Amino acid sequence: MKITIDHLTKDFGSTIAVNDFSAVIESGELIALLGPSGCGKSTMLNMISGILPSTTGHIYFDEDERVREVRLQEERDI
Numbered sequence: 001m002k003i004t005i006d007h008l009t010k011d012f013g014s015t016i017a018v019n020d021f022s023a024v025i026e027s028g029e030l031i032a033l034l035g036p037s038g039c040g041k042s043t044m045l046n047m048i049s050g051i052l053p054s055t056t057g058h059i060y061f062d063e064d065e066r067v068r069e070v071r072l073q074e075e076r077d078i
Contacts, residue, residue, distance in 0.1 A: 001061050002027050003048065008057035010043050017043040020057070 003025040010018040018040040025031055033041040046052035048059055050067045059067040 002063065004060040004063060005048070006058045006060070008044075008047060008059065009055045010040070010047060010052065011055050018047070018054075022057075 005021060005023045005025075008018055008021045009016070021044070033044060035041055043052065047054050048067065061067065
């Protein structure tokens with residue numbers, strides 16, 4: 001599955017965790033997120049998985065399925 005990250009930004013008030021990040025990860029490609037503590041690695045993964053909404057920008061799976069925020073457990077249909 002191809003993942004396209006398009007101008008993704010996430011801020012927490014005055015703190016910018018991810019700033020205007022764009023990338024294309026091709027199907028089957030292996031990547032790594034490297035950086036010091038607090039640089040936005042977990043925030044990026046949480047946005048890609050849909051757990052955390054982005055402030056601006058979009059994430060697409062296979063160019064047509066846009067990632068949306070995952071509903072909280074109590075809102076899910078079980």
